[in-house]
Amino acid sequence: MTEPNVLALENQVCFALTVAARTTVALYKPILEPLGLTHPQYLVMLALWEENPRTLRSLADALRLEPATLSPLLKRLEATGHIRRERSATDERALQVTLTEHGRRLRQIAETIPERVARSLEMPTESLIALRDSLNEVIRATTTAAR
């Protein structure tokens, strides 16, 4: 019995994690391109389809992103006509993000995306749900540890 190599690239969860994230995002690229969206922008749209006018801070919390990361991302979404950015009337500090008519309409097309992606992953639905739950466990552990 040989000593397992704890430093072997293929044994690292973090390596599998970063590669899987990259290749999965790449899978979305040709699907999202016709909608004029990148993958992070698509996640912003998902958050807005759930709750429509919401602040940058609210989006940053939901997406687990820093406001500084989201800021230029939202400017691009405004430039492509998906959203409007305007100061909140009640709190001048807050940036209110609102879907445009175009942005709202895109939802219908987007509704077919999850199934198309799941199909190309060629994994049973239960496996994908188990994977998602396992990833959420990782997220919980990593974000509480960072406190």
Add this chain to the structure above:
Amino acid sequence: MTEPNVLALENQVCFALTVAARTTVALYKPILEPLGLTHPQYLVMLALWEENPRTLRSLADALRLEPATLSPLLKRLEATGHIRRERSATDERALQVTLTEHGRRLRQIAETIPERVARSLEMPTESLIALRDSLNEVIRATTTAAR
């Protein structure tokens, strides 16, 4: 029984995947900082500790990165004294990457990292192995689909 929202952010595997990758990489940051390494640079070192003089192309294949991504990354690793970059004697096109004495020595310190990270994830080893295997399944599906 309500219709499950297929577009809900929390239901997306791709969202869990990107967040988990980001938060896990963030976990490595304070650990790798004393070694003068970022996380992608650490992965390069893992690949080099497995096989020492190897070409940029070989590294790119092992790390699943484009040569264009790896190129500036290797220049930084050379600037920090972890590796040497030189043309192969047998094929002038190939860039041979070799660990420096410092780079080789770092391996001993690095050997404690996987256990430290696994501990802070607070997940049983079998769960982590299952997660890694599941991620590798995703990688296989996404990369063969891209052919």
Add this chain to the structure above:
DNA sequence: TCATAATAGTTAGTGTACTAACGAATTCGG
């Protein structure tokens, strides 16, 4: 009330990661 603290975004700078276009070296077919 008025200085101070907290909160919301923005900007600047660093480091991946990708595609596309390119130059240089090698290989291969005729």
Add this chain to the structure above:
DNA sequence: CCGAATTCGTTAGTACACTAACTATTATGA
């Protein structure tokens, strides 16, 4: 053996994602 195709890296340009430092606004408390 010589021109075309292939292969190997590099460069340029775009887009995230982060930290740190900053402005502006609102809330707090002596």
